[in-house]
Every structure is written in C-alpha cells, then in structure tokens.
Amino acid sequence: MKLTVQNHGEVTIATLEETRLDAALSVRFKEGMREVAESDVDNVVLDLSQVMFMDSSGLGAVVAVMKLMGREKMFQIAGLTPAVDKVFKLTRMDSVFKILDTAEDALNEAKQSAG
Amino acid sequence: MLYTNKIKSRQPAVTCVVAGMEARLLDIGLDADQTSEICLVVAEALNNVVEHAYRYAEDGDIEIFVSLDGLSLTIEINDFGPEFQLPSAPDSPRVEAQDLESLPEGGFGWNLILALTDEVSLTRKKSRNYLKISKKIMLPASRI
Numbered sequence: 001m002k003l004t005v006q007n008h009g010e011v012t013i014a015t016l017e018e019t020r021l022d023a024a025l026s027v028r029f030k031e032g033m034r035e036v037a038e039s040d041v042d043n044v045v046l047d048l049s050q051v052m053f054m055d056s057s058g059l060g061a062v063v064a065v066m067k068l069m070g071r072e073k074m075f076q077i078a079g080l081t082p083a084v085d086k087v088f089k090l091t092r093m094d095s096v097f098k099i100l101d102t103a104e105d106a107l108n109e110a111k112q113s114a115g
Numbered sequence: 116m117l118y119t120n121k122i123k124s125r126q127p128a129v130t131c132v133v134a135g136m137e138a139r140l141l142d143i144g145l146d147a148d149q150t151s152e153i154c155l156v157v158a159e160a161l162n163n164v165v166e167h168a169y170r171y172a173e174d175g176d177i178e179i180f181v182s183l184d185g186l187s188l189t190i191e192i193n194d195f196g197p198e199f200q201l202p203s204a205p206d207s208p209r210v211e212a213q214d215l216e217s218l219p220e221g222g223f224g225w226n227l228i229l230a231l232t233d234e235v236s237l238t239r240k241k242s243r244n245y246l247k248i249s250k251k252i253m254l255p256a257s258r259i
Contacts, residue, residue: 022133023162024126053133053151055158056223063220071215083151090230091223 001028005036011110012036013103015047021058021084030061030068037068043110044069047103049079054087066097078103117143117181117188122161124168124175124194129161132179143183144258152231153188153250157181159224160192160246168196168244183252186259190248199244201225201237 002017014036021029036044046065048054062077069075078100080088088094100106118139122128133154140150161177169175180191202225228235234249 020130020133022126022130022158023165024130053137053154053158055155055162056221056227057162059223060220063218067215067218067220082148083155086151087155087223087227090227096218 001025001032003029003032007041008107009110011043011045011106012039012041013045013047013106015050015103017050019050019052021048021051021054021061023055023057026057026061029058030064033061033065034068037065037070037073041073043074043106044076045100045103045106046075046077047079048077048084049081049102051084052081054084056087056091059087059091059093063093063096074098076100076106078105117183118179119181120179122177122179123173124165124171124177124196125173126162126165128177129158129165132161133158136181139181144254145252146255149252153190153252156228156231156248156250157190159228160190160248163224164192164194164196164244164246167199168194170196172196186252186254188250188252190250192246192248194244194246195242196244198239199237201235 004015004017006013014033016029018025066075076098079102080099118136120132120135122132136157137150137154140153164177165171175194175196178193182189228248232248232250236247238245
C-alpha cells in the first residue's frame with residue numbers, strides 16, 4: 001500500500017497512490033492513515049484522485065479514518081474519480097464528508113484564510 | 116460465457132476477478148460508467164461470500180460465471196460454504212453527519228448491489244449457495 005504524506009504548512013495532504021481501494025487493501029490503508037491521525041497535524045486532506053475503484057470496504061475504511069481524526073482535526077477528502085464519487089453518492093455518505101474537487105483547493109483555502 | 120473463474124475465498128483473489136471483469140467488459144465495448152458499476156457489484160457480491168458464507172476462512176471455493184444474453188448480463192456466484200441469508204429488505208445504514216462516532220463503517224454492500232442491478236436471488240441447493248444477479252446493459256450499436 002502506497003500512501004504519501006506531505007506537509008504544506010498547516011495542511012497535510014495524504015495521497016493514496018493506489019488504483020483500487022477495496023477489501024484487500026482497506027485494513028492496511030486504515031493503519032497507514034492511523035499514523036497520520038496520531039501525528040501532530042490539524043488539517044488533513046485525503047487525496048483519492050488516483051483511485052479508480054472503491055468498494056464498500058474501502059468506503060468503510062474512509063469512514064473509520066474520519067473517526068480516527070476525531071473532532072479536533074479538520075479532515076477533508078479530495079479528487080474523487082467518477083466511480084468513487086458514485087459509491088459516496090449511492091450510500092449518501094457524500095453528505096457526511098467535506099469533499100473538495102482537488103487537494104490543492106485546501107491549500108488555496110488555507111492561504112486565503114491566512115491572508 | 117463472458118467471464119468465468121474459480122477462486123479461493125481470499126480478498127486478493129476478489130481483486131483479481133474484478134480486474135479481469137473490468138478488462139473483459141471494456142473489451143466488449145461497455146462504457147466506463149457501466150463497467151465500474153458491474154465491477155462494484157461483483158466485488159460486493161464476492162466480499163459478501165468471503166465474509167458471510169466462509170466467514171473469512173481462506174480455503175473456500177468460489178465459482179464465478181458471467182454471461183451476456185443480448186443486453187442482459189447475468190452474474191452467477193456459487194460457493195460451498197454454510198447457508199447464509201441476504202438481508203430481507205434494503206436496510207440502509209443511517210447517516211447523520213452530526214454524530215461522528217455512530218457513523219456506519221459497513222453494511223453498504225448489499226444496498227449497492229440492489230441499487231445497481233435489476234434482479235438478485237440466492238438459492239441453496241446440494242450444499243451450495245447460488246447467488247444470481249441480473250442487470251440490463253447498454254452497448255454502442257456498433258458492438259451489438
């Protein structure tokens with residue numbers, strides 16, 4: 001499982017560099033994101049733009065990650081491809097997450113609020 | 116037969132079937148949107164067998180047969196595990212943004228299958244579970 005974590009000032013972008021977030025990957029993905037959640041960061045964006053396929057186990061893992069982040073950290077997801085977006089919409093989980101078009105949007109927002 | 120495979124009840128094997136199905140569906144000219152829907156249905160159905168029929172035991176056999184009759188796609192998944200039940204009615208997990216801890220992390224699979232297909236049946240015969248899923252598809256005129 002390849003998960004790249006980069007800090008951009010106050011925003012941390014975690015990019016899942018996998019094309020499938022399914023049952024075979026979901027546990028490792030959750031563990032990788034647990035490390036991010038337990039580190040000293042306040043604003044985390046999960047970039048899913050490389051994920052072309054996600055099943056309900058993958059969705060469950062993303063929900064679990066949001067819980068790991070807790071109420072204190074800001075957690076957003078970004079870059080949903082059409083197939084991934086559909087899973088969020090069909091399960092109505094799109095109403096639960098803060099969803100950005102791209103991870104860069106979070107950086108621009110942070111700049112604006114700082115400036 | 117559009118696609119057939121026999122796998123052990125392991126999650127990486129499910130990933131391989133989904134990838135194989137994806138290639139096959141794109142090959143017959145199905146668009147990306149419908150292809151991803153069918154792949155999702157196959158993944159959810161197989162995950163269901165791994166979880167509920169075999170309860171994560173990794174040595175169970177699963178047979179997959181996918182056929183296309185005109186524009187009607189049929190997915191048949193047979194396993195040799197104990198009898199399992201499908202939820203009797205769609206039971207959508209409750210989604211409430213204000214209550215973080217109680218958000219569901221599972222229970223979506225069956226609803227996704229129902230939302231994306233036309234007919235689903237599960238029968239028990241000769242110590243096997245037979246799951247049959249049908250879905251109408253649309254192909255470009257040039258590929259029919």
